[in-house]
Amino acid sequence: MKPVIGITSSWDEEKQTSVLPYAYVDAVLEAGGIPVLLPIMPKDDAEEILSNIDGVLFPGGADVDPQRYGERPHEKLNYVDPRLDEMELNIAKLSLERRLPILGICRGCQLVNVAAGGTLVQDIPSQVGGAMKHSQKAPRWHGTHEVILEEGCFAADIFETRRFAVNSFHHQSVRDAGDGLSISGRALDGVAEVTEGRQGFVLLLQWHPEAMWRKNPLFLKPFKAFVKAAEQFSY
Secondary structure, three states, rough: OOOEEEOEEEEOOOOOEEOOOOOHHHHHHHHHHHHEEEEOOOOHHHHHHOOOOOOOEEOOOOOOHHHOOOOOOOHHHHHHHHHHHHHHHHHHHHHHHOOOOEEEHHHHHHHHHHHHHEEOOOOOOOOOOOOOEEEEEOOOOOOOOEEEEEOOOOOHHOOOOOOEEEEOEEEEEEEEEOOEEEEEEEEEHHHHHHOOOOOOOOEEOOOHHHHHHOOHHHHHHHHHHHHHHHHHHOO
């Protein structure tokens, strides 16, 4: 049986609708998984549903509320959704405890790091000296800056290369890695682009591979590795 992958979905307050770009679903399907959308739900229900899935994908979205990692809001902080933060942090903490395979993308990368006790750069342009542009004006499939992975890291094993160009749509990033996690890839300006864990499968990417794999098969590799880990996962 194909592994079941839960994908958390955001909330459109105006339309009262759960929202998830289909690109995430498409990538999981292409990698061989069965995607299931996880809407905002109470902690008890989230804990129960985790017993019926084989891996969790945390997608991009709103900023994580800095109160969640003990900071006051920076003036450049964008929209935050407290209900989404609450649900995703609960799911992330439970998934880390159970060593459920995790793939985090953009906000998802930051969210899982916060769940593990890490912190974030709230606004790269104003808080990182010499930062390059991390919010590109180019097609989503186009890589606009390079990422360099540490030799021997988990991510390098997955991508089978240590240097490649990625797309970029973020103004926040991981600052201090959470417990059990480490930063293993950075942009040339030092901004964290990959955070990973060795306890089970935890791969956190700051860019959007779901928007790139149709043009470049390199970016399907993290989804295939994630789905494979989910297939092998057992409670």
